[in-house]
Each structure stands twice: as C-alpha cells, then as structure tokens.
Amino acid sequence: MFRSMKTRIFDLLDTVSDMVEEMRTLSDRRGAISDCLGAIEAISAQLEEEETAPGRTVDKLIHLQAMFKDLYAEGAFVNDKSVALLRKLVRDLQTTLRVEIKPKLNVVFFPYKASMWDSLESVYEAAANDPDCVAQVVPIPYYQLSQDGAVPAYEGELFPAHIPVTHFNEYSLEAEQPDIIFVHNIYDQYNTLTRVHEHFFTSNLKQYTDMLVYVPYHVSSFVPPTESDSRLAYDIPGIKNIDKVILVNEFLKQGALRQGVPKEKLLVLGSPKFDALVKAMNNEIDYPIEWVERIQGKRVYLINTPVLMFANNLFNRLETLINFLNIPTVDPNSIVIWRPHPLTQASIKQYSPFFMEYYVRLTSSIRNRDPLYRHIILDESADYIPALKAADVIISNVGSLLRSFLLTEKKVLFWGSSMPEGSLIPNNAFYYAFDEQEPWFDLIKKFSEGYDPLAENRKGMAKKAYVNTDGSSGAKVYQTIKERVLKK
Missing domain, CATH: 3.40.50.2000 (Glycogen Phosphorylase B;)
Structure with missing residues (x-):
C-alpha cells in the first residue's frame, strides 16, 4: 500500500469517527450509518488488493462493519453505550492499521528531454534502491516551438536502456496520487523554445501530490546573481506550485529569497548532474x-x-x-x-x-x-x-x-x-x-x-x-525529501 492511500484510509476513518460522535443528534441516523458502511466497504476493497492480507486490521474492520449493520437493522437506535463501543472499535482499528500496514512511498519522475535526464537519474537510483519506495520514470511529451507553431515531441525511446520507462499513456495521476513527483521543467506555458504537454504543467501536477519537487536540469552559474539578475527565473508563476526547489549553493538560495520564494521551499543540496560525472570519472x-x-x-x-x-x-x-x-x-x-x-x-x-x-x-x-x-x-x-x-x-x-x-x-x-x-x-x-x-x-x-x-x-x-560535488547529491535529495514527506 502506498502512503497516500493509507492517508486516505485514515481520512475515511476520521470521517467515520466524526459521524459516530454526532450520531445521537442526527435526524437521519440511518443515512449516516449507510455512509459509514460505504466508507468501510471502500477500505475493505483497498485492503483486498494488498499482496499480504493485514489479518488483524481486516478482523477489526469486519467487527466494526458488523456493528454498523446491526444498528441499521435495529432501526438505527443509538445510545451512549453503542456510541462508546463504536468509538472504541474505530480507535482500535486505527491503531492496528497504523502498526500492521507499513506503506511504501509512491514516487514518480517526469523528465521531458533524455539529454536532461542526468539531473534526475541519481535521485531515481536512490529511490529505486529504497525497499520502502516504488519509483517510476515517465518521460512526458512536449512541443518544440517556433515561429511556425508547435511540433509534438516525445523522447521515451532515447532514455538509457537500464532505466525502466513507463509510457505516459499508461500512467494515471488520478489513480496513482503519487506521494512525491520530481520534475526538471517548471516553465509550463511560459517557455519560448519548448513547452511540456499541458497535462504535466505544475498547476495540474500539484492537484495530485503533496510533494512536488523541482530539480533544475542545468547546473547554475558560479557567478552569484545580483539583485536585478533575471537569470534565476524564480519569479515565474510555476514556482508557486512547487513544494521544494533543489539549489546548488547558498548564494542561489539568497537570490531566490530576494525574488520572494518562501524559505521553506528551498533546499541547498547540490546538483545530481555532478553525480553522473563523478561516476564516469571513477x-x-x-x-x-x-x-x-x-x-x-x-x-x-x-x-x-x-x-x-x-x-x-x-x-x-x-x-x-x-x-x-x-x-x-x-x-x-x-x-x-x-x-x-x-x-x-x-x-x-x-x-x-x-x-x-x-x-x-x-x-x-x-x-x-x-x-x-x-x-x-x-x-x-x-x-x-x-x-x-x-x-x-x-x-x-x-x-x-x-x-x-x-x-x-x-x-x-x-x-x-x-x-x-x-x-x-x-x-x-x-x-x-x-x-x-x-x-x-x-x-x-x-x-x-x-x-x-x-x-x-x-x-x-x-x-x-557548489555543494555535494562528491557524487552524493542525488541520494541526499531523495533522503531529504523522503524525510519531509514522512514527517507530514
């Protein structure tokens, strides 16, 4: 089970818990009980998809479901005793679920040009080697822009043979709801030479994740920007949709702060592009x-x-x-x-x-x-x-x-x-x-x-x-982002 799904299950159980507390004062108690049963059925369906059935969680879910069914059959008669029992059953279920099911992180990488994949590759390698993570690489379509118009392009077949690639038509943001999305292009409709497909604009991606991470496809200049320098481009609209921006050095962080980027979005962890070269040199x-x-x-x-x-x-x-x-x-x-x-x-x-x-x-x-x-x-x-x-x-x-x-x-x-x-x-x-x-x-x-x-x-x-030029940038990016997600 992915972490985002476990979170949604807990959200459903919180809703059930709220209904239990309000049950005695509701005019339509049968409707409320029916809604609770619907939530339980949704949770049950999800648990059935687990490779290894979480037995204790399923048992407690069945027990809770049985009590709601009994109440429904008895005309939805609810008193202090039944509310107390329901409250205990829901809490026990939440505790068991929290302990028994260890979720995996659902991570996806959305590169657009194969020549720029090196900015994400070592981050992907760290995620792929993490037993608590499932990582997918989904090259996305884009347009080459010119005075004559926009020409569709896709480079999935150009990625290294050792990278398992998922075609974008086979990946559903709605179904996956990834815990983390890594991108290296956040320019959306504002780029002048290329433009990623609108389905992969940051404004759309942000609807499906709580952690959208921007790892620039370039290594930033070793010449610190001035206050009026436009090279940083952190004032583009897409930046507001990004949860974390990976920077190569401290002076870029200061430049981003001057351009109004919130401090909590900025992480100085170097460039994964260096990792590829370190590996090649060795x-x-x-x-x-x-x-x-x-x-x-x-x-x-x-x-x-x-x-x-x-x-x-x-x-x-x-x-x-x-x-x-x-x-x-x-x-x-x-x-x-x-x-x-x-x-x-x-x-x-x-x-x-x-x-x-x-x-x-x-x-x-x-x-x-x-x-x-x-x-x-x-x-x-x-x-x-x-x-x-x-x-x-x-x-x-x-x-x-x-x-x-x-x-x-x-x-x-x-x-x-x-x-x-x-x-x-x-x-x-x-x-x-x-x-x-x-x-x-x-x-x-x-x-x-x-x-x-x-x-x-x-x-x-x-x-x-630059920082982390020893080949460790990608691993540090992944580990830092993972820790931030797990703390939420």
Whole structure:
C-alpha cells in the first residue's frame, strides 16, 4: 500500500469517527450509518488488493462493519453505550492499521528531454534502491516551438536502456496520487523554445501530490546573481506550485529569497548532474564506436555552444565557431568534438529561421565526414558524459556543461577575454580565448607542447562554487525529501 492511500484510509476513518460522535443528534441516523458502511466497504476493497492480507486490521474492520449493520437493522437506535463501543472499535482499528500496514512511498519522475535526464537519474537510483519506495520514470511529451507553431515531441525511446520507462499513456495521476513527483521543467506555458504537454504543467501536477519537487536540469552559474539578475527565473508563476526547489549553493538560495520564494521551499543540496560525472570519472565508460579510433592518441578539444548561440550577433559568433573548428590546423595532433546545446535547432527556428538551412548543411557535412571536416566530431547524443571524459580541453562560456567540467579539473579555454565579475572561480583557473596577451591560437600551440601553468589552480574548483560535488547529491535529495514527506 502506498502512503497516500493509507492517508486516505485514515481520512475515511476520521470521517467515520466524526459521524459516530454526532450520531445521537442526527435526524437521519440511518443515512449516516449507510455512509459509514460505504466508507468501510471502500477500505475493505483497498485492503483486498494488498499482496499480504493485514489479518488483524481486516478482523477489526469486519467487527466494526458488523456493528454498523446491526444498528441499521435495529432501526438505527443509538445510545451512549453503542456510541462508546463504536468509538472504541474505530480507535482500535486505527491503531492496528497504523502498526500492521507499513506503506511504501509512491514516487514518480517526469523528465521531458533524455539529454536532461542526468539531473534526475541519481535521485531515481536512490529511490529505486529504497525497499520502502516504488519509483517510476515517465518521460512526458512536449512541443518544440517556433515561429511556425508547435511540433509534438516525445523522447521515451532515447532514455538509457537500464532505466525502466513507463509510457505516459499508461500512467494515471488520478489513480496513482503519487506521494512525491520530481520534475526538471517548471516553465509550463511560459517557455519560448519548448513547452511540456499541458497535462504535466505544475498547476495540474500539484492537484495530485503533496510533494512536488523541482530539480533544475542545468547546473547554475558560479557567478552569484545580483539583485536585478533575471537569470534565476524564480519569479515565474510555476514556482508557486512547487513544494521544494533543489539549489546548488547558498548564494542561489539568497537570490531566490530576494525574488520572494518562501524559505521553506528551498533546499541547498547540490546538483545530481555532478553525480553522473563523478561516476564516469571513477569508472571506465564506453565511447561511441565511431569515436574510438578518431580520438585515440589525440588531444581532444570539446567545443560547447549554448542554446542561444545563433539567436543574436549570429555572424560574429559563427566566425568564432569556425575558427575553433579549425583548431586541428594549428595542432595537427588534435581533434574537435562539437557539442551544440540540445535545443539549438529549436532556438534557430524561433529566432533566426533564415540560418536553419546553413546550420543543417554544416552539421550534415560534419556528421557525414566531409573531408573538409574530417577532424571534427559532432556530438548530438543525449549523453554528454563521453564528451566530457574524452576532452583534454573545453572551450565554453559560462554554461551548464562547463560547470560540470569543473569536476574534471582539466584545462578550460574560456570563451571570452576574462572571468565574469563576482565569479566564485578565481580568475587564474582558466585560460581565455580572447586574451590579447595570449590569444587562443597561441594557447593551442603551447598546449600541444605540454604547457599548463594553471594546473594547480584548477584543483578543487567545483567545491569553491557548489555543494555535494562528491557524487552524493542525488541520494541526499531523495533522503531529504523522503524525510519531509514522512514527517507530514
């Protein structure tokens, strides 16, 4: 039995108890007794579904049912003695039920994009390994938005093979009434690139659970937000439906408080995304077959481009990207992995539709190993871990992939000329692509010769900005949420 069902049974018994106390003063006692019998029948039907029958609870329920039937047959004659006996029977039943039936937590995960599943996976693993929990993963449908309209999408088939997936058509919120719902998208109808199906808006989910938990699909910036910073987005309408928000550090909590999020909603427990990388760093992983020979013995440069890479200032950014894609002409013993954000095409359709034809042609040429791009690997997979592990250097701005890469303590060639002001990561931890004293093409040559004077500065970078970077975030998220639910 799930905890939510046990709670509903106790609610029914509380209603029966209230009716018993009012029985002598009611004008329609037969109707009240009939209602009590209906509640008992509903409880009995639920108990019959248990794998192991709770014998003592069933016996006491039968005894209570028999007394109500006797009263009904006797014309609903009720006196102090019968009320006292009914009161005792109800209390005994509640006590026995509380002790005999140990409920399980009913937990469901509603991811929408497979590439963002890593933000929930270690939380799911903790739930799946808990004998007191039944956990389900239900990838939900969504729409890709553009100026031409909304295109339905579903990625259930893209999730890792070891994750048992339930199709959303086979999952009923009404029937399940989950104790805990975990989501990584709370933007509802307010997103501009994608929109989850309206059945899975937070406003609807909240009707079926007392614990709706938001675990962001990204790792938040290591640059603390200012009071006027809009990056936090905790003022969106969906936040009011959320019971708990998982944060990666204390300064984000302060930012959320400034935006009016109640303190009791905020939990600083880190990002489960780090857990996936910690596991990969400590174990061998399988690279895509088509990568193995190409990266063997090479210096690997990972280029990470953000979701709005081609939304504005497009041609300057494209020129810089093309320069970086040509790194192997500067260092012949290198190869480039380009990983565009999973929503890059969606953002182009929305903001720069005229650019789509060129983008498709460029990516197709790389994907098909055009000789001009033979030293470039296009990584459009849902799993970014192989790229992070293979990379010797990442070229990126302040994006989620860079923040995860901090754990590796490998070289960072920052897509800029200096560290953003206020950063928790010291300025001397990164190299800078547009540093006039040491530009990117000079650095590429030096890296090929073993140059790395900042190696010591990168040690422990992730811990300077985030909590629980040791692989424990997901387990702590699950355990903390479980404890909060059980205390209710």
